[in-house]
Amino acid sequence: MTGPGYLLLEDGSRFDGELCGAAAEATGEVVFNTSMSGYQESVTDPSYAAQIIVFTYPHVGNYGVSARAMESDRIHARAVIMREGVDREDSPGAEGGWLTWLDDCGVPALTGVDTRALVRHIRDKGAMRGGVFAATVAESDARERVMAEPSMVGRDLAREATPAEPVILDPDAPGPRVVALDTGIKSSIVRNLRERGVRLELHPCDTSSAELRTREPDAVFLANGPGDPAALDYVVGTVRDLVGEVPVFGICLGHQLLCRAVGLETFKLPFGHRGANHPVKDLASGRIDITSQNHGFAVQGPHGELRIESDEPIRWETDFGAAELAQLNLYDRTVEGLVLRDVPGATVQYHPEAGPGPHDAEYLFDRFLEMVAV
Amino acid sequence: MPRRDDIRKILVLGSGPIVIGQAAEFDYSGAQACKVLLEEGYEVVLVNSNPATIMTDPEFATATYVEPLLPESVARVIEREKPDALLPTLGGGTALNLARALWEDGTLGRHRVELIGANYEVIRRAEDRLLFRETMEAAGLRVPRSAVVTRMAEAERALASVGLPAILRPGFTMGGEGGGVAVTESEFREKVAEGLMASPIGQVLVEESVIGWGEFELEVMRDRNDNVVIVCSIENVDPMGVHTGDSVTVAPQQTLTDRQYQALRDQALTVIRAVGVETGGSNIQFAVNPDTDEIVVIEMNPRVSRSSALASKATGFPIAKIAARLAMGYALEEIDNDITRRTPASFEPTIDYVVVKWPRFAFEKFPGADGRLDTHMQSVGEVMAIGRTFKQAFAKAMRSRELDVxxxxxxxxxxxxxxxxxxxxxxxxxxxxxxxxxxxxxxxxxxxxxxxxxxxxxxxxxxxKDPEAGLARTFKSVDTCAAEFEASARDPTGRATRSAAATAARW
Missing domain, CATH: 1.10.1030.10 (Carbamoyl-phosphate synthetase, large subunit oligomerisation domain)
Structure with a gap:
C-alpha cells in the first residue's frame, strides 16, 4: 500500500508519513526500539505482540529479509514506524524485500515519519496506545479505534503466543530434560538451549504443574513473552508449585513470572527497555555486559523501590527463602536479574540469547545448565 | 577502581606536523586528553614539534616542550622532567612509534617511566605485522594470507604463495606510506623496493588481496576490569583496496545483517583482548566477503586514531577523554556519559542518524599525481556531515568539500x-x-x-531527488542514545559535540 498515512496516539498527537507494507489498519501499544540492526528479528519476537514498533534507526530494510533471521514463525508486531523504510532484495544474503514481506504478512507500516520527535514524545509521556491509518480516515474515527484497543496493563497476551500442543525437541539429546512454559519463546533461546545438548520441550502456558511433573523435568524454563505478568496468575500458580522441586530459570517475562511466583511485585516502566546497548552489571563477577533488551515491566526492589542505588547483592525475603540481586541495569538501576539462595533458581530480565543484539551474556545459559547439573 | 595515585607526572606526546597521510585530528584528541589529566590533578608534560596546535597553548599542560619528536630530544625532556608515566596513545602513529623507540633504547627503563594506555608489548603486537598475524591466528581469527619480507628474494618467494593482485604494507609507517596494490609482477617489484625503503625497520608485508570485499571498522574501548564496548561501527563505501583515510565512510554500518554485525563485534572483542590493550581505545579493521560472510581481520591501531576522532564526533562518546581517564585507572562504569549526565560510559552509543565522512583531495596542486587511490593515503583533509538519512549526509559532505576544481x-x-x-x-x-x-x-x-x-x-x-526537499529546519543534538534519555541542557563535551550538533540541522 502507498499513499499518505499517519500514526495517531491516544493523547491526540499525530505523526504523518507514507504508508508502506500491507493495506491494513493496526492499533496497539506504541513502543520504540533503539537497535541499529535486527529489524526482522524484532518484529518476529513474540514479545512484541499487540505493539507497534518505532525504529529509532532511520534506515530499515537495507539488507532485506531471510529465513534465518526469524525469531518465531510469524510477525508478532502489529505495525512498524520508520524514518526511511526500503525494499531491497539485492543484498547478498536477502531472500526477500522487507516491505514486500511486511505486505505479504499483512502488516502495515509507515515510512517518512519524524521518528525522533515521536520517540521524544513517548519518552516524555510514556508508552501509549496508537494506530496506523490512511490519511483518508478521519481523526475522530481513528481515535475511536485507538481507544478500543485494550490497555497493556492487566493484559494476558501469552495465550495468543503459546503453542496449542506441546512440542518435544531432541528427545534423544544427551543433556538434561528442560521443560519450558512457552509464553512466546524466541528461536534464539531454543537454539541456545539445544546447542548445549538440552532435551527441550515447549509446553502451552496453561499446562498445569501436575502435567509438567509427569514429564519428569530436570529443570523448568520460563520463556520471554508479551503482555503484563500481573495478568498471568495461572502461570504464576503453576511456577509456584514447582519452585523448590526443580531448578527454575527465567528470561524476560519468565523472570517476572518467577519473581511473582516467589512473592515479589512487578511494575510497568514508563517507556520500557528496547534496544541492544543497555549496560548490565553482573554483581558476582563485576563484569558489565552490553545487553539486548525488550521489556515494558520490571521487578521491584526488596522495599518496593523501583531503582536500586547500590551495587551490592541486596536480598529479598521471599516465600521460598532469600533471593539475591544478581544483575543490575546501569542505565536506570532497575533489577535485571536475581538468584534464589535457598532453592535452585535464577532469572534475568534481559536477553542473553541476543537475536538481535550482542552476545556478551550468552554465558548465562552455561551458568543455568551448571545449576541443573548440581 | 579509583584513580591511580602512584603516578603524579605524565608525559604526553603530540603528533607533530600535519602531513599528507596523517590526519589533523590528533590535536583535538590530545588537547581533550590533556585537559582531563590536568582536571584530575596530574602534572602534564607535553612534547610536540608543532607549535601551531591548540594543545601547545600554555593552559593545556604544566610544561610544554616544542621539540622534535625524536628519541634523543624526548629523552632529554624525560631526563629533565622525570615523569612517572608516558601516555603514547594520543599522538597517532608518530607518538606510538616514538614510545616504542624510547622503550627499546632503554630511556624509559632507565628513568622508570611507565607506559600507560598501551604498553610496549601491546604496541609491538599491534604494529609488528608478523606478531599481529600470529596473535590473531592464536586467537582463532582469520587474517589474509601473507608473508613478511625484508629482501627482494623473499618477496619473490612470497609472490608464489600469495598471488596477484597483492597488497604491500611497509612496517611501522603512517598512512600506508610506501605501500600499495601490485597487479603486475613489475609493479610488485617496484612497490616492494619502495616499501623496504620507507619502512624504518626495512620490513614489508606482502598480503593476499581482499580487494572488493566490504571494509568495516569498529571503535572499541576496554577498561582495567576487562569491560569492552564498541563505540561505533564504520563502513567504507569504497570496498577494500582504498586506504580508509581516502574512502568515503559512513557510520553506523549500513549493509550488514545483525548476525554479521554481531560476528564482527565478537571478533573485535577477541582482537582487543588478544593484543592486550588494557585501558583505552582501539580501531579494528575488518574485510567482509559479501557473498560468503567470510571475515578477515585487517589491522588494529591500539590508540586514538583518525577514525576514533570521527567516531567521537559521530556518536557524542568522547574517546580521547575517556581513554585518558581509563589510563588513569578509572573503569568505564565510573565515568559519566558527558551528555546524558545520568548514565555511565560503560555502554554502546546508539544513533538515530547517519554520519558520512568524505575525504578532501588536492590533486590539482600536484600536477604529476594521477589521482588514483590505493592503500597509500593521499587525502589532505576530510569533511564530516550528519543527516537523518544517508542521502542527506552524503550530499552535505559532498558539497562541504568546497572543491576548487x-x-x-x-x-x-x-x-x-x-x-x-x-x-x-x-x-x-x-x-x-x-x-x-x-x-x-x-x-x-x-x-x-x-x-x-x-x-x-x-x-x-x-x-x-533532493533528499532535503520539503523538510523543515529543526535543531537536533548528538545525544549518544537515539533520544532514549534526555540530553543535559549544559553540554560539557566541548568541540566535538557542539560542532556535530550544529551540523545535524535537519531531520
Whole structure:
C-alpha cells in the first residue's frame, strides 16, 4: 500500500508519513526500539505482540529479509514506524524485500515519519496506545479505534503466543530434560538451549504443574513473552508449585513470572527497555555486559523501590527463602536479574540469547545448565 | 577502581606536523586528553614539534616542550622532567612509534617511566605485522594470507604463495606510506623496493588481496576490569583496496545483517583482548566477503586514531577523554556519559542518524599525481556531515568539500565506465555521471564492487531527488542514545559535540 498515512496516539498527537507494507489498519501499544540492526528479528519476537514498533534507526530494510533471521514463525508486531523504510532484495544474503514481506504478512507500516520527535514524545509521556491509518480516515474515527484497543496493563497476551500442543525437541539429546512454559519463546533461546545438548520441550502456558511433573523435568524454563505478568496468575500458580522441586530459570517475562511466583511485585516502566546497548552489571563477577533488551515491566526492589542505588547483592525475603540481586541495569538501576539462595533458581530480565543484539551474556545459559547439573 | 595515585607526572606526546597521510585530528584528541589529566590533578608534560596546535597553548599542560619528536630530544625532556608515566596513545602513529623507540633504547627503563594506555608489548603486537598475524591466528581469527619480507628474494618467494593482485604494507609507517596494490609482477617489484625503503625497520608485508570485499571498522574501548564496548561501527563505501583515510565512510554500518554485525563485534572483542590493550581505545579493521560472510581481520591501531576522532564526533562518546581517564585507572562504569549526565560510559552509543565522512583531495596542486587511490593515503583533509538519512549526509559532505576544481567526466560512456574500475579522487562524481547516463546498478556493481544499497541511494541522489526537499529546519543534538534519555541542557563535551550538533540541522 502507498499513499499518505499517519500514526495517531491516544493523547491526540499525530505523526504523518507514507504508508508502506500491507493495506491494513493496526492499533496497539506504541513502543520504540533503539537497535541499529535486527529489524526482522524484532518484529518476529513474540514479545512484541499487540505493539507497534518505532525504529529509532532511520534506515530499515537495507539488507532485506531471510529465513534465518526469524525469531518465531510469524510477525508478532502489529505495525512498524520508520524514518526511511526500503525494499531491497539485492543484498547478498536477502531472500526477500522487507516491505514486500511486511505486505505479504499483512502488516502495515509507515515510512517518512519524524521518528525522533515521536520517540521524544513517548519518552516524555510514556508508552501509549496508537494506530496506523490512511490519511483518508478521519481523526475522530481513528481515535475511536485507538481507544478500543485494550490497555497493556492487566493484559494476558501469552495465550495468543503459546503453542496449542506441546512440542518435544531432541528427545534423544544427551543433556538434561528442560521443560519450558512457552509464553512466546524466541528461536534464539531454543537454539541456545539445544546447542548445549538440552532435551527441550515447549509446553502451552496453561499446562498445569501436575502435567509438567509427569514429564519428569530436570529443570523448568520460563520463556520471554508479551503482555503484563500481573495478568498471568495461572502461570504464576503453576511456577509456584514447582519452585523448590526443580531448578527454575527465567528470561524476560519468565523472570517476572518467577519473581511473582516467589512473592515479589512487578511494575510497568514508563517507556520500557528496547534496544541492544543497555549496560548490565553482573554483581558476582563485576563484569558489565552490553545487553539486548525488550521489556515494558520490571521487578521491584526488596522495599518496593523501583531503582536500586547500590551495587551490592541486596536480598529479598521471599516465600521460598532469600533471593539475591544478581544483575543490575546501569542505565536506570532497575533489577535485571536475581538468584534464589535457598532453592535452585535464577532469572534475568534481559536477553542473553541476543537475536538481535550482542552476545556478551550468552554465558548465562552455561551458568543455568551448571545449576541443573548440581 | 579509583584513580591511580602512584603516578603524579605524565608525559604526553603530540603528533607533530600535519602531513599528507596523517590526519589533523590528533590535536583535538590530545588537547581533550590533556585537559582531563590536568582536571584530575596530574602534572602534564607535553612534547610536540608543532607549535601551531591548540594543545601547545600554555593552559593545556604544566610544561610544554616544542621539540622534535625524536628519541634523543624526548629523552632529554624525560631526563629533565622525570615523569612517572608516558601516555603514547594520543599522538597517532608518530607518538606510538616514538614510545616504542624510547622503550627499546632503554630511556624509559632507565628513568622508570611507565607506559600507560598501551604498553610496549601491546604496541609491538599491534604494529609488528608478523606478531599481529600470529596473535590473531592464536586467537582463532582469520587474517589474509601473507608473508613478511625484508629482501627482494623473499618477496619473490612470497609472490608464489600469495598471488596477484597483492597488497604491500611497509612496517611501522603512517598512512600506508610506501605501500600499495601490485597487479603486475613489475609493479610488485617496484612497490616492494619502495616499501623496504620507507619502512624504518626495512620490513614489508606482502598480503593476499581482499580487494572488493566490504571494509568495516569498529571503535572499541576496554577498561582495567576487562569491560569492552564498541563505540561505533564504520563502513567504507569504497570496498577494500582504498586506504580508509581516502574512502568515503559512513557510520553506523549500513549493509550488514545483525548476525554479521554481531560476528564482527565478537571478533573485535577477541582482537582487543588478544593484543592486550588494557585501558583505552582501539580501531579494528575488518574485510567482509559479501557473498560468503567470510571475515578477515585487517589491522588494529591500539590508540586514538583518525577514525576514533570521527567516531567521537559521530556518536557524542568522547574517546580521547575517556581513554585518558581509563589510563588513569578509572573503569568505564565510573565515568559519566558527558551528555546524558545520568548514565555511565560503560555502554554502546546508539544513533538515530547517519554520519558520512568524505575525504578532501588536492590533486590539482600536484600536477604529476594521477589521482588514483590505493592503500597509500593521499587525502589532505576530510569533511564530516550528519543527516537523518544517508542521502542527506552524503550530499552535505559532498558539497562541504568546497572543491576548487570540479571533476570532469569523459564524454565516451565506455571510457567513463572503465575509469570507475580504478578508485580515484573523483570516483563518486564519475559514478553519479554514469548513473545519469543510464548505467544500471548491476553494471556499476561489477565495475566498482560498491554494495548495491549504496548504489541505489547514490543513484537516487544522482537522478536529482533532493533528499532535503520539503523538510523543515529543526535543531537536533548528538545525544549518544537515539533520544532514549534526555540530553543535559549544559553540554560539557566541548568541540566535538557542539560542532556535530550544529551540523545535524535537519531531520
Amino acid at each position: 570540479a571533476p570532469a567526466a569523459p564524454d565516451d560512456d565506455e571510457e567513463l565506465l572503465a575509469r570507475l574500475e580504478q578508485p580515484s579522487h573523483d570516483r563518486f562524481e564519475l559514478l553519479m555521471e554514469a548513473m545519469l547516463r543510464g548505467a544500471g546498478d548491476a553494471e556499476l556493481k561489477a565495475r566498482t564492487h560498491i554494495d548495491p544499497w549504496f548504489l541505489a541511494e547514490i543513484g537516487a541522489l544522482a537522478r536529482g
